Amino acid sequence: MNTEISQLLNNKVSWLADCGPNDDIAISSRIRLARNLRGLPFPTNASPEQMKHVIATVETAVQKTSLKDELLRFDMEAIRAIDKQVLFERRLVSREFIEGKIPGALLVTGDESLGVMINEEDHIRMQAMRPGFQLGPVWDELNKLDDELSALVPYVFDKELGFLTSCPTNVGTGIRASVMLHLPGLVLSEQINAVIQGVSKLGFAVRGIFGEGSKNLGNLFQVSNQSTLGESEQQIVQQLGSVITQIISHEKNARRKLLESNQNFLLNHVGRAYGTLRHAYILNSEEALESLSALRLGVDLGMFSSIDLHTVNELFIIIHPAHLQKYAGKEIDSEERDVFRASLVRERLKNADKR
Amino acid sequence: MNTEISQLLNNKVSWLADCGPNDDIAISSRIRLARNLRGLPFPTNASPEQMKHVIATVETAVQKTSLKDELLRFDMEAIRAIDKQVLFERRLVSREFIEGKIPGALLVTGDESLGVMINEEDHIRMQAMRPGFQLGPVWDELNKLDDELSALVPYVFDKELGFLTSCPTNVGTGIRASVMLHLPGLVLSEQINAVIQGVSKLGFAVRGIFGEGSKNLGNLFQVSNQSTLGESEQQIVQQLGSVITQIISHEKNARRKLLESNQNFLLNHVGRAYGTLRHAYILNSEEALESLSALRLGVDLGMFSSIDLHTVNELFIIIHPAHLQKYAGKEIDSEERDVFRASLVRERLKNADKR
Numbered sequence: 001m002n003t004e005i006s007q008l009l010n011n012k013v014s015w016l017a018d019c020g021p022n023d024d025i026a027i028s029s030r031i032r033l034a035r036n037l038r039g040l041p042f043p044t045n046a047s048p049e050q051m052k053h054v055i056a057t058v059e060t061a062v063q064k065t066s067l068k069d070e071l072l073r074f075d076m077e078a079i080r081a082i083d084k085q086v087l088f089e090r091r092l093v094s095r096e097f098i099e100g101k102i103p104g105a106l107l108v109t110g111d112e113s114l115g116v117m118i119n120e121e122d123h124i125r126m127q128a129m130r131p132g133f134q135l136g137p138v139w140d141e142l143n144k145l146d147d148e149l150s151a152l153v154p155y156v157f158d159k160e161l162g163f164l165t166s167c168p169t170n171v172g173t174g175i176r177a178s179v180m181l182h183l184p185g186l187v188l189s190e191q192i193n194a195v196i197q198g199v200s201k202l203g204f205a206v207r208g209i210f211g212e213g214s215k216n217l218g219n220l221f222q223v224s225n226q227s228t229l230g231e232s233e234q235q236i237v238q239q240l241g242s243v244i245t246q247i248i249s250h251e252k253n254a255r256r257k258l259l260e261s262n263q264n265f266l267l268n269h270v271g272r273a274y275g276t277l278r279h280a281y282i283l284n285s286e287e288a289l290e291s292l293s294a295l296r297l298g299v300d301l302g303m304f305s306s307i308d309l310h311t312v313n314e315l316f317i318i319i320h321p322a323h324l325q326k327y328a329g330k331e332i333d334s335e336e337r338d339v340f341r342a343s344l345v346r347e348r349l350k351n352a353d354k355r
Numbered sequence: 356m357n358t359e360i361s362q363l364l365n366n367k368v369s370w371l372a373d374c375g376p377n378d379d380i381a382i383s384s385r386i387r388l389a390r391n392l393r394g395l396p397f398p399t400n401a402s403p404e405q406m407k408h409v410i411a412t413v414e415t416a417v418q419k420t421s422l423k424d425e426l427l428r429f430d431m432e433a434i435r436a437i438d439k440q441v442l443f444e445r446r447l448v449s450r451e452f453i454e455g456k457i458p459g460a461l462l463v464t465g466d467e468s469l470g471v472m473i474n475e476e477d478h479i480r481m482q483a484m485r486p487g488f489q490l491g492p493v494w495d496e497l498n499k500l501d502d503e504l505s506a507l508v509p510y511v512f513d514k515e516l517g518f519l520t521s522c523p524t525n526v527g528t529g530i531r532a533s534v535m536l537h538l539p540g541l542v543l544s545e546q547i548n549a550v551i552q553g554v555s556k557l558g559f560a561v562r563g564i565f566g567e568g569s570k571n572l573g574n575l576f577q578v579s580n581q582s583t584l585g586e587s588e589q590q591i592v593q594q595l596g597s598v599i600t601q602i603i604s605h606e607k608n609a610r611r612k613l614l615e616s617n618q619n620f621l622l623n624h625v626g627r628a629y630g631t632l633r634h635a636y637i638l639n640s641e642e643a644l645e646s647l648s649a650l651r652l653g654v655d656l657g658m659f660s661s662i663d664l665h666t667v668n669e670l671f672i673i674i675h676p677a678h679l680q681k682y683a684g685k686e687i688d689s690e691e692r693d694v695f696r697a698s699l700v701r702e703r704l705k706n707a708d709k710r
Contacts, residue, residue: 281626
């Protein structure tokens with residue numbers, strides 16, 4: 001097994017395992033910046049040699065930043081498909097990156113809080129991620145890395161437009177900031193569509209757990225900025241922050257009202273989900289995500305003294321196919337995964353009960 | 356509250372709580388005899404005065420039998436509708452008996468193993484019931500009571516036809532013997548319809564838990580003789596016994612094969628049902644019966660060391676509406692019952708876990 005992948009699997013993932021502000025509702029805050037090197041074509045138009053040159057250049061630069069001692073390195077041409085999938089399930093890389101044929105690499109800190117994709121759509125896609133709702137610290141951290149890198153490699157920058165990017169939607173700041181929110185209260189009280197519409201009208205995007213095109217399984221929603229042009233990074237981050245603050249407040253209200261006016265419905269919803277997770281022997285990923293969502297809500301409501309949010313957060317990630325196969329130690333088909341998933345979830349919750 | 360009803364509710368019910376032969380599959384064995392007094396019209400054609408006379412005559416006679424010290428007495432005109440329903444849910448009386456307008460009474464031993472309905476369809480309907488598959492002892496017990504009574508009151512008897520009864524289907528021996536079977540293995544392996552057809556062709560009836568017209572909820576099936584004429588009581592009981600022996604053997608095979616060839620499916624079926632029973636906050640009676648059926652199967656398969664069959668057997672009865680309202684101590688509507696049922700089941704299984 002790729003030793004870096006093993007290291008990731010054995011590591012504590014900071015953005016899942018640590019506490020963060022408002023982590024009853026906000027799972028994580030993430031920002032990424034798109035940057036490109038001057039004098040070289042974008043990855044989509046470059047030759048393999050040019051792309052290898054980009055990898056070498058960026059890597060050399062990153063090794064000179066303050067991150068240098070903490071980095072794990074993944075060569076996308078060298079690692080196995082299942083290991084790519086693990087990186088994707090951990091939200092360290094995009095689907096495009098692992099599916100592409102372009103030579104690429106990922107550099108990431110052991111706690112997965114900071115990473116650099118080389119040769120995704122752009123030469124450099126750096127991201128920072130932290131638990132809970134804390135866009136400010138995430139931005140500070142990423143901005144520091146960006147400052148360090150910009151002093152080491154020449155970025156393509158236009159005085160009028162700002163940073164140039166492969167896709168026009170990223171031109172300007174190249175920033176995408178997002179917060180992953182767990183919104184079971186708004187879903188159960190059927191207010192979620194109104195909230196999504198409102199957020200969209202304000203110019204923000206709402207996506208599923210794995211970004212563009214993914215479903216809102218487990219009542220998990222990523223809210224992010226759409227526009228990257230005409231405003232500073234700080235302004236964009238601040239505007240997103242104020243939208244997130246409002247959504248969190250709506251979700252809190254929704255949970256409180258459900259508990260006040262429809263307690264048995266809520267207890268039943270959570271209790272049954274826990275019963276399924278704790279006792280099923282066959283569990284597909286869709287049902288697992290839905291049930292984990294209800295369990296997470298129950299943990300927040302104080303129904304499960306022995307289970308913490310981080311146990312649930314981790315399950316949200318490790319029930320996916322590549323992680324399951326890593327834990328199983330072999331490739332297993334969909335039917336076997338449903339059995340293994342059920343057993344993994346049962347054990348984790350049983351162990352939590354015993355603590 | 357009617358003190359006799361309270362006594363029943365607080366009593367250990369022998370046919371549910373005690374062990375019996377093959378009680379992994381056979382819940383209970385029951386036989387009833389229909390008898391009528393000479394010189395009086397059947398209940399359906401009699402005046403209220405005549406019916407009261409029947410009650411007095413039969414009761415006086417029963418008080419002279421060996422049962423006399425153990426009897427509880429219920430006057431159908433005097434007790435409340437909900438108490439009648441409790442008697443029905445405990446399988447001590449028929450639906451016709453509690454819905455009829457004819458003056459009637461029930462005499463029953465405290466352990467509910469032996470009872471006499473006066474003025475159901477016939478003047479006398481006596482029944483004996485024991486846990487598990489043991490028609491022989493049940494017949495001996497009931498036959499003894501029948502002998503004692505026949506010496507005390509004159510039965511209508513025709514030399515050609517045998518005992519005369521209100522409905523022609525009971526003429527002859529007036530016997531109906533039945534065994535309540537729990538057949539989840541045959542249901543899950545989709546063999547149940549073939550078995551029912553086979554049993555029917557042999558001249559035996561298959562009904563739900565509450566007799567004629569009731570659904571086979573909880574995979575519970577009552578198998579009974581249809582014909583009452585032309586054979587002795589012993590012959591009828593023996594023939595039913597040999598059919599039951601075959602069904603039990605089929606069910607055992609079905610369970611074994613499911614466990615061998617489809618273990619995860621079976622564990623999942625049972626585990627999920629237990630999860631629902633143990634953690635739901637809203638539970639209707641249909642889902643409760645289906646889940647209890649799966650749990651009972653799991654107990655038999657050794658999945659739950661802390662739960663015994665009798666805990667499950669008792670739940671099969673007390674989750675019904677009248678019992679729930681008795682435990683709640685007040686009338687509650689259907690929606691409240693679903694909440695109360697869930698809480699009662701949760702508590703019973705939680706307590707079992709603690710033992």
